[in-house]
Every structure is written in C-alpha cells, then in structure tokens.
Amino acid sequence: MKKNKYFFCLSYDGSNYHGWQFQPNAITVQEVIEDKLKILFGEKISIMGCGRTDTGVHASNFYLHCELVLQKYNLDQLCYKLNHLLPNDIAISEIVKVDDGAHTRFDAISREYRYYLHQEKNPFIDKYSYFYVRKIDLKLMRDAGNLLLSHKDFTSFSKLHTDVNNNDCDVTWFKINDLGQGKVEIVIKANRFLRNMVRSIVGTLLEVGTGKITLNDFNNIIDSKNRSNAGASAPAKGLFLHEVKFPEGYFTPNVE
Numbered sequence: 001m002k003k004n005k006y007f008f009c010l011s012y013d014g015s016n017y018h019g020w021q022f023q024p025n026a027i028t029v030q031e032v033i034e035d036k037l038k039i040l041f042g043e044k045i046s047i048m049g050c051g052r053t054d055t056g057v058h059a060s061n062f063y064l065h066c067e068l069v070l071q072k073y074n075l076d077q078l079c080y081k082l083n084h085l086l087p088n089d090i091a092i093s094e095i096v097k098v099d100d101g102a103h104t105r106f107d108a109i110s111r112e113y114r115y116y117l118h119q120e121k122n123p124f125i126d127k128y129s130y131f132y133v134r135k136i137d138l139k140l141m142r143d144a145g146n147l148l149l150s151h152k153d154f155t156s157f158s159k160l161h162t163d164v165n166n167n168d169c170d171v172t173w174f175k176i177n178d179l180g181q182g183k184v185e186i187v188i189k190a191n192r193f194l195r196n197m198v199r200s201i202v203g204t205l206l207e208v209g210t211g212k213i214t215l216n217d218f219n220n221i222i223d224s225k226n227r228s229n230a231g232a233s234a235p236a237k238g239l240f241l242h243e244v245k246f247p248e249g250y251f252t253p254n255v256e
Contacts, residue, residue, distance in 0.1 A: 010090065045066050046066065058241070111192065116186075118132070119184070
C-alpha cells in the first residue's frame, strides 16, 4: 500500500533530553518517538522535525513529519495510542495528513521562541525559568533587542562549526514582557534560528541590562560576527520553542 505523509503537532519538556535530534549514546526526543512508532507499526519509522532544539530546551509547539501506511488505526486512534506509549514529558496533540511534498522544516515560514527568567526566588517555576538575581534595566534590554531587527548576519550569536550555508536570519519581532512578581518573558520571532542563537542573545542582553556593555557595544558585537565577543549563553531551561507557523491554507483536511 502507498504510504502517505503526516504532520504530528506535539509539545515536550526538554529537561530529560539531549535535544530533539538523534545522537549516539544520548537520549533525544526524536529517538523516543521513533521507538514508540516502531512498537505500533512493527518497523522503523523515520521522522523529521521542524527544527533542532538543544539539550534541555522545551517546545510548546513543534511539528514532525513522517510517512505511514495507516492500516490498523485512524488518526485519532494513532494519536491516542502513541500518547499512551510516550512518557509524560512528550505529548502529541494532533496528526494531520499533508501533501507528499510537505516538509516541516523547509516549509515553516516563522518560528517564535520565548525565554523566561525570574528575579524573585520561586521554587514552582525554577525548572522552566532562569533565576537571575542581578538588577536589570528592562528598557535598555528592549532597546538592545530592537537592534536585532536591523541586522541579517547573526554569526556572533551562533554556535561555532555548525552545518549551515550561512548565518543570515530575518528577525521580525522582538519584545520583553514584564509579567510581574519579578518574572520576565523575552519573545523573539524569525524565519529561522541558528544553533544556540536565542540563548546567546539573552545572555548578551543581560549584559546590557546590568550595565556591563552599552547599546553601541551590543550593536558592535553583532557587526563583529565573532561569537567570542557576545555574552555567555543563558541556561537552556528557560527557553521554549513557542510557535511554528506555516503558510495560510497549508494543511489539508483529514480524510483518513
């Protein structure tokens, strides 16, 4: 029987995983899902994700695609059975049939990350937020973050020696939200992100917010295209892939 292509919408807590993508000798989200699909279908099912989250990074909205022959299950049954097998830190919310040429990574038009930090000790959010005790100036951080929108090359915020053709990104949205009670949310949206990019940006923004560097310094760091000039990466636990968007009308109705 002909295999059809399906998109799975999912979320996961990245605390227990070495990122999304399969790695030898380290457990990843991709590996766990492929293992469970093999149980259901009796063969290896290769899956492709919409991106590569790093070790400890979370995703509240993520997509994968794969090709399947649905003989035993309809889509609702497959979603239910897969969730039953998966650990509680990975959840499938929906499975939809798509065109054969659809691709979760290459067809996504934007991705939005959100980073959370808190400045008042709080044991109930510490697993998903960075406790940063130094006083920060949010206005200065906002002004620095808005400079991102006028740049294209973000080599200064990229992990070194990655397998990409270029380090150009179109950052289309930046915002810092004061959530009250010492909680801060940093929102960045772009067409693509480099490895470690958001955490590097946040770490450098905190240097602006504490007065260690100026707005001009921040701009010069981007222009330098040198990762060693930027600040240390903020901890992974505060970072969430919040939203992945595809072109309007991209998904076709389920027919299974």
